[in-house]
Amino acid sequence: MIQQLTILSNRKIAKGATELVCRLPERQEIAPGRFMHLKVGPLLRRPISIADAGDDEITFLFKEVGKGTGELSGLQPGMTLDALGPLGNGFPVDSVDEADHVLLVGGGIGVPPLYYAMRKLVERGVRCSAVLGFDTGESVFYEDAFRALGPTTVTTVDGTAGTKGFVTAAIETEGVDVLFACGPEAMLRSVQHLDIKERYISIENRMGCGIGACFACVCASPSGYVKTCTDGPVFRAEEVIL
Amino acid sequence: MNRLNVELPGLSLKNPIMPASGCFGFGEEFAGLYDLSVLGGIMIKAATRDERFGNKTPRVAESGMGMLNAIGLQNPGVEAILGEKLPFLSNYDTEIIANVAGSTPEEYVEVARMISASPVVKALELNISCPNVKCGGLQFGTDPVMASELTRRVKAVSEKPVYVKLSPNVTSIVEMATAVEAAGADGLTMINTLIGMRIDVRTGQPILANRIGGLSGPSIKPVAVRMIHDVSREVDIPIIGMGGVMEVDDVLEMIYAGASAVAVGTANFVNPYICKEIIEALPGRMDELGIEHIMDIRGRAHGHLHRA
Numbered sequence: 001m002i003q004q005l006t007i008l009s010n011r012k013i014a015k016g017a018t019e020l021v022c023r024l025p026e027r028q029e030i031a032p033g034r035f036m037h038l039k040v041g042p043l044l045r046r047p048i049s050i051a052d053a054g055d056d057e058i059t060f061l062f063k064e065v066g067k068g069t070g071e072l073s074g075l076q077p078g079m080t081l082d083a084l085g086p087l088g089n090g091f092p093v094d095s096v097d098e099a100d101h102v103l104l105v106g107g108g109i110g111v112p113p114l115y116y117a118m119r120k121l122v123e124r125g126v127r128c129s130a131v132l133g134f135d136t137g138e139s140v141f142y143e144d145a146f147r148a149l150g151p152t153t154v155t156t157v158d159g160t161a162g163t164k165g166f167v168t169a170a171i172e173t174e175g176v177d178v179l180f181a182c183g184p185e186a187m188l189r190s191v192q193h194l195d196i197k198e199r200y201i202s203i204e205n206r207m208g209c210g211i212g213a214c215f216a217c218v219c220a221s222p223s224g225y226v227k228t229c230t231d232g233p234v235f236r237a238e239e240v241i242l
Numbered sequence: 243m244n245r246l247n248v249e250l251p252g253l254s255l256k257n258p259i260m261p262a263s264g265c266f267g268f269g270e271e272f273a274g275l276y277d278l279s280v281l282g283g284i285m286i287k288a289a290t291r292d293e294r295f296g297n298k299t300p301r302v303a304e305s306g307m308g309m310l311n312a313i314g315l316q317n318p319g320v321e322a323i324l325g326e327k328l329p330f331l332s333n334y335d336t337e338i339i340a341n342v343a344g345s346t347p348e349e350y351v352e353v354a355r356m357i358s359a360s361p362v363v364k365a366l367e368l369n370i371s372c373p374n375v376k377c378g379g380l381q382f383g384t385d386p387v388m389a390s391e392l393t394r395r396v397k398a399v400s401e402k403p404v405y406v407k408l409s410p411n412v413t414s415i416v417e418m419a420t421a422v423e424a425a426g427a428d429g430l431t432m433i434n435t436l437i438g439m440r441i442d443v444r445t446g447q448p449i450l451a452n453r454i455g456g457l458s459g460p461s462i463k464p465v466a467v468r469m470i471h472d473v474s475r476e477v478d479i480p481i482i483g484m485g486g487v488m489e490v491d492d493v494l495e496m497i498y499a500g501a502s503a504v505a506v507g508t509a510n511f512v513n514p515y516i517c518k519e520i521i522e523a524l525p526g527r528m529d530e531l532g533i534e535h536i537m538d539i540r541g542r543a544h545g546h547l548h549r550a
Contacts, residue, residue, distance in 0.1 A: 001275060002515070043459055044304050045512060067304075084514070206300045208311070209511040211275075213267040215316045216302040225295055225316065230271070 005058065005081040010073065013061075014141040017109065018073045019051070020060045022081060027056045032117035033090030033182075033202055033234040036060070037210035039082035041068030047207045047229070048072075049182070050086070051112035051142075052119065061112035061141070087210050088233050091180050091200055093120040100177035104130040105191055107167050107183025108139070113202060115142050117180055122149045129153075129176075133167025133187065136160050185242055192237045199237035203228055245535050246524060248282070248503050250480050251428040252365040252403035253337045255282035255503055258536055259493065259521050262484045262507035263287060263341035263367060263407075264313065268327035269334070272510075276518045283337035285431075285505055286327070288369050289357055291349050293319040298451035303440045308461030308486075309508050310438050312452035315343050315372060320353045328362040338362050339405070343369040347392055350382075355399040365402050368393065368427075371409030371434035373456045383409040383434070386417050390425035403428035405482060408473075410465055411437050419473040430473065431482040431505065433466045459508040460486045467499045474500025474541055488516070490523040497536065498543040 005022035013019045030053040037045040038060075046068040052059040064073045075081060091113070096102060102121055106114040111132050118128050129151040134140045137160035146152040154162030155170045163170050167183070168190045181191045182202035192201060205228040208214035212230035219228050220241040226232065232240075246257035260283035261272075268286050269278055278284065296316030303310045317323065323340075331338050340363045344350035350368070358366055370383035370392060382388050389406070397404050406422040408415055410433040419430055435456025440449045448454070466485025474481050483501030486508070487493060493504045509516040524536065533539055 002513070039512070042304060043307050043508070043512060044302070044309060206302055208302050208309070209271075209514065211271045211514055213271045213514075214265065214302070214311075214511055215267075215296060215313045216299075216311065218296070218299060218301070218316070224293075 001084055003083050003085075005083050007075045007077050007079045007081060008057070009077060010075050012073075015136070015138040016063045017061055017139065017141045018064060020062065020072065020075065022058050022060070024056045024058055030058065030086045031090035032093055032120050033113050034086040034088050035233060036083045036085040037087055037207070038068075038072065039084070040071040041066075044208065045084060045210060046072070047087075047210055049113040049202070050116055052116045061109070063109040084210060088229055089231070091117045091202070091234050093117055093124070096121065096126055096178055098124065098126055100126060101175055102126055102128045102178045102180060103171070103173070103176040103196070104128060105167060105171060105179065105181040105183070105187070106130070107133045107187040108135065110183030110187070110202070110204070111142060113182055114180060115145060118146065118149050131155070131167055131170050133157075133183065134161070179237070189242045192242060200234050201237050201240070202234045203232055203240065203242070205233075245528065246521075248537060250482075250502055253283060253339070253503075255337060257282040257521050257524065258497070258503035259517055259524075260285055260337075260339070260482075260503065260505050261510055261517050262505035263339075263369070265507040265510045268323070269331055272514060275514050277334075278331075279335040280518050280521055281336045282503060282521075283339055283364075284331065285339045285341060285367055286323075286331070287317055288315050288341040288343040288372065289317055289320045289323050289353050290315060290343050290345075291320055291353050293317070293322065300450055301452070301455075303449040303455070305438065305440050305457065306461055308457045308459035309511070310440055310450060310455035310457050311435070312450045312455035314452065320356050324357065324360055328360050332362045337364045339365045339367050341367045341369050341407070342396070343372060347395055350392060351395050351399055354396045354404075358400040358402045363402055365428070366396070366400055366404045367431050368396055368404055368406045371407050371411075373409070373411065373435060373437045373454065380409055380411065383407075383418070384412050386421035389418055390421040393422045393425035393427050397426040405429040405431045407434055408432040409434045410462075410469060410485075415469045416472055416476050419477050423477045423479050427479060429480045429482065430477065431484065432473065433462070433469055433485045436462055436465065458486065460488055462486045463492060463495075467495055470496055470501050471499040471543060475544055490520050490527045493520060493524070494527070494531070494539065497540050500541040500544065502537070502540060
């Protein structure tokens with residue numbers, strides 16, 4: 001389960017977003033919404049979501065916030081990266097009904113796993129649309145890539161790109177059967193109870209082991225605590241209390 | 243000849259390596275990664291009488307080469323552990339040590355009585371040193387009178403040998419160790435985490451929801467080695483050493499200091515295969531250092547210092 005990834009490219013693609021492309025040691029199928037637990041930083045691993053994967057390549061998109069992600073942004077092509085994973089449960093891209101309309105809602109650094117999920121859904125012929133929220137125009141990424149897959153609305157808090165306001169104001173639930181969402185907790189809270197038949201949200205949490213043993217990344221649920229790493233990070237919206 | 247086997251009260255260890263309590267759950271997560279039967283033993287997650295949900299998040303924060311945690315003894319309660327967790331562990335050829343926690347002496351006694359009756363459990367680890375719960379835990383581990391009284395009461399009901407887990411958050415750990423030895427402890431496990439705090443400079447507030455947490459990882463290893471060294475000179479009961487073990491040489495250091503077996507904690511979170519890897523690395527490293535049997539070096543760091 002520990003894999004040595006080889007860095008292919010590492011570049012900043014927007015304000016607060018660095019895209020890291022790596023070669024996997026072997027071809028593998030990775031479900032969208034799962035994550036890799038990367039060995040960067042002084043001691044503990046860092047859980048990073050997967051922005052895209054195919055054949056023997058994997059793409060991460062992360063925001064540099066501290067020691068671990070700082071080290072990640074310094075990796076040069078040819079260097080190796082110790083990755084535990086893929087871990088966790090992803091979005092149910094294979095079980096969505098082909099006749100369903102899937103709405104993908106992402107906020108900031110929560111957008112990357114939705115790109116991979118949407119690409120996989122569109123591959124199956126599922127109708128998708130996306131609403132992506134960012135702070136400001138400079139922090140927008142992957143807009144064209146999403147548009148190539150389906151109708152996409154971009155919002156920025158300051159109005160410097162797309163529609164001004166929060167992502168939640170731009171959501172249209174009419175005719176939508178399934179919701180996939182990933183982003184800040186406030187955004188997830190506001191989409192959690194939308195009038196959509198099936199709602200899946202991906203949550204972020206400080207993690208220890210990433211495999212369910214340490215109980216660091218728990219999240220409240222109607223039946224006690226669930227673990228973000230192994231019960232999630234993608235949950236049915238009604239399974240978690242945010 | 244097995245160069246790694248160690249015989250301790252209640253425990254016939256094929257090698258001296260075991261995952262530390264709270265760092266390995268009840269083994270299920272790791273059983274998918276490697277055969278748990280390679281382990282000398284497993285110190286399972288703390289049991290309390292009733293289910294505990296633990297503290298709010300954030301529960302962990304990195305700090306240098308260490309990790310602060312404040313999980314808060316989340317566990318399903320002793321009955322669920324007996325009914326659902328121990329049967330799974332009975333499938334493996336490894337010695338199970340059950341960690342017993344509580345908020346009152348009565349709770350410790352009841353949990354010890356129940357869990358020590360399980361044939362799967364070979365020894366108890368009396369957790370009087372958890373820094374992350376409001377009542378009980380650490381308060382029993384910092385007062386030698388309370389610690390020895392609790393040890394005596396648990397010993398009276400336990401069907402298995404009792405190892406007392408010592409806290410480093412005391413002025414004299416030797417005083418604690420000799421007190422619980424006199425009260426009948428069969429062994430010691432040490433050290434638990436050191437109480438610490440980290441503050442987020444953006445908010446000016448502690449990172450952990452519990453404000454304080456227990457520091458573990460490589461940062462605390464020299465503290466553990468020193469304490470094992472000091473205690474092992476003063477007691478006749480065996481010590482299972484722990485605190486920041488990341489690699490095979492750390493194990494040897496603890497045994498040189500006086501430990502008879504070694505538990506691996508935080509390292510399991512960084513590399514889930516670490517216990518197995520350390521066990522596999524031990525014979526080769528012992529060859530390099532000219533060590534025939536692992537117990538040949540136990541306490542060898544004591545030298546011939548004259549006591550003041």
